[in-house]
Amino acid sequence: MKWQFTTPAAPHQNGCAEALVKSCKIGLKKAIGEHLLTPLELQTCLVEVANLVNQRPIGRIPSDPDDGSYLCPNDMLLGRASPTVPQGPFRHTKNPRHRLEFVQRIVDSFWTRWTRDVFPSLLPMKKWHAEKRNVRVDDVVIVQTSNAIRGTWNVGRVVSVYPGKDGRVRNMKVRTRNGEYERPISKIAVIYPAEGYKDQDK
Numbered sequence: 001m002k003w004q005f006t007t008p009a010a011p012h013q014n015g016c017a018e019a020l021v022k023s024c025k026i027g028l029k030k031a032i033g034e035h036l037l038t039p040l041e042l043q044t045c046l047v048e049v050a051n052l053v054n055q056r057p058i059g060r061i062p063s064d065p066d067d068g069s070y071l072c073p074n075d076m077l078l079g080r081a082s083p084t085v086p087q088g089p090f091r092h093t094k095n096p097r098h099r100l101e102f103v104q105r106i107v108d109s110f111w112t113r114w115t116r117d118v119f120p121s122l123l124p125m126k127k128w129h130a131e132k133r134n135v136r137v138d139d140v141v142i143v144q145t146s147n148a149i150r151g152t153w154n155v156g157r158v159v160s161v162y163p164g165k166d167g168r169v170r171n172m173k174v175r176t177r178n179g180e181y182e183r184p185i186s187k188i189a190v191i192y193p194a195e196g197y198k199d200q201d202k
Contacts, residue, residue, distance in 0.1 A: 020053070020118070023114060023117055023118045024049065024053060024114065026113075026117070027049075027110045027113045027114035027117065028045070028049060028110055030109070030110075030113055031106045031107070031109035031110040031113060032045070032106055035102075035106070037103070037106075038099075041099060041102075041103050044103050045103055045106055045107060045110075048107045049107060049110055051074070051151070052107070052110070052111055052114070052150070052151055053073075053114070054072065054073040054074045054077060055072050055073075055074055055151055055153075056072060056073070056118075056153065057070040057071070057072055057142055057153050057155055057191050058070075058071055058072060058073060058191065059071035059191060059192055060140045060155075060191065060192040069155070070140075070153065070155045070191065107150070108150055111150045111151070115144075115148065119142075119144050119189060133193070134161070134163070134167075134168060134169045135158060135161055135169045135172055135185060135188070135190060136158065136161065136169075136193070136194045136195075137158050137159060137160065137161060137194065138157060138158060138194035139157070139158045139190050139192070139193055139194050140155065140156075140157055140190070140191055140192035141155070141156060141157070141158060141174060141188040141189060141190050141191065142154065142155055142188065142189045142191055143155075143156055143174055143176065143181065143183055143187060143188055144187045144188065144189070154176055154178075155176065155191070156174040156175050156176035156177075156181075157174065157175050158172050158173070158174055158175075158188075158194075159173050159174065159175045159180065160172060160173040161173075169185060170184060170185050171183070171184050171185070172185070172188070174188065
């Protein structure tokens with residue numbers, strides 16, 4: 001691993017991280033809304049949100065490509081993937097006696113909004129992305145799922161591609177641990193290209 005630090009007082013030089021912080025702030029602001037949280041409740045929200053954000057896929061683990069495993073920031077921050085956060089179901093209530101459900105509902109709302117807004121930015125900023133590289137067989141991808149359980153990512157491998165008349169791939173078949181699905185290009189994000197990254201940097 002190679003750490004690269006930005007110059008102090010120059011946040012514009014760290015655009016990807018700053019964009020991620022911005023997306024989290026927007027998601028939290030919309031999720032919390034006009035509700036008032038105690039300091040402990042706010043801390044609980046922030047800890048769970050940090051866990052969700054750092055559990056996002058950023059690469060592949062060199063194992064069976066169809067088992068759904070992936071590399072995430074928590075693997076490097078904690079030395080392991082974080083445990084699954086509570087999933088509920090939680091009652092939709094504002095009763096002060098049910099504050100845990102209230103906080104979990106806020107975190108659920110954050111997860112729904114954040115995954116919807118941040119998904120397009122999950123694509124690795126590599127040379128092939130700038131050149132509009134076609135999706136290929138054996139690419140490891142995230143499949144966007146509208147009803148995904150909080151804290152889970154649907155990771156799979158492309159097994160077939162269906163290019164159009166212009167040669168551009170717009171649809172593909174993806175194999176995940178739950179089966180094979182045909183999806184459009186707009187519903188997937190490549191996290192590890194079939195040829196790897198080293199060849200792309202030459």
